[in-house]
Amino acid sequence: DVKVTQSSRYLVKRTGEKVFLECVQDMDHENMFWYRQDPGLGLRLIYFSYDVKMKEKGDIPEGYSVSREKKERFSLILESASTNQTSMYLCASSTASGRIGEQYFGPGTRLTVT
Amino acid sequence: GESVGLHLPTLSVQEGDNSIINCAYSNSASDYFIWYKQESGKGPQFIIDIRSNMDKRQGQRVTVLLNKTVKHLSLQIAATQPGDSAVYFCADCTGNQFYFGTGTSLTVIP
Numbered sequence: 001d002v003k004v005t006q007s008s009r010y011l012v013k014r015t016g017e018k019v020f021l022e023c024v025q026d027m028d029h030e031n032m033f034w035y036r037q038d039p040g041l042g043l044r045l046i047y048f049s050y051d052v053k054m055k056e057k058g059d060i061p062e063g064y065s066v067s068r069e070k071k072e073r074f075s076l077i078l079e080s081a082s083t084n085q086t087s088m089y090l091c092a093s094s095t096a097s098g099r100i101g102e103q104y105f106g107p108g109t110r111l112t113v114t
Numbered sequence: 115g116e117s118v119g120l121h122l123p124t125l126s127v128q129e130g131d132n133s134i135i136n137c138a139y140s141n142s143a144s145d146y147f148i149w150y151k152q153e154s155g156k157g158p159q160f161i162i163d164i165r166s167n168m169d170k171r172q173g174q175r176v177t178v179l180l181n182k183t184v185k186h187l188s189l190q191i192a193a194t195q196p197g198d199s200a201v202y203f204c205a206d207c208t209g210n211q212f213y214f215g216t217g218t219s220l221t222v223i224p
Contacts, residue, residue, distance in 0.1 A: 043214035090157050105157030
């Protein structure tokens with residue numbers, strides 16, 4: 001079974017703090033993704049990576065950065081957390097050769113910024 | 115931007131009945147469509163996909179129908195079970211871009 005794990009299920013941070021969200025996958029997938037999920041808006045892509053040390057902006061990259069130093073790990077960084085970044089954050093991975101849409105998602109991190 | 119939406123935010127069905135969840139998309143260039151299931155407290159799970167050169171695709175107890183004329187996608191679940199209770203959302207793909215709908219919450223009544 002593919003397993004995508006995220007470092008925290010729930011996180012509460014203060015405005016201005018630097019926040020790290022970690023994602024690890026154990027299936028040697030080339031592609032990894034970070035989304036945020038908000039009520040009434042659906043999933044929105046923040047950043048994705050097709051390879052180690054490679055990153056591409058998604059639809060809403062402002063206020064975020066990412067790091068992929070190892071193939072299995074993809075980190076999302078909020079440089080200075082703001083209240084409008086309160087959301088559910090979902091990490092996903094997929095193979096380069098597999099079906100395009102078959103992304104395997106982690107359980108999510110619910111981040112609250114106060 | 116892309117607009118992918120679902121007709122109903124909630125749907126309740128009796129156990130054993132068939133469920134139909136609908137989705138509309140706006141980009142006629144979309145060439146690939148996916149349905150996901152998201153149970154409470156879990157990440158989304160891939161259910162079934164369909165390419166734009168097909169009208170229908172069947173899986174285990176699920177069928178996806180694509181009507182490109184009206185840009186409409188539906189997910190049919192046969193003999194709905196309590197374990198099918200979840201949020202279902204569609205996504206469409208244009209090139210490498212995915213656009214996700216907001217979801218329909220399906221409740222199965224025992």
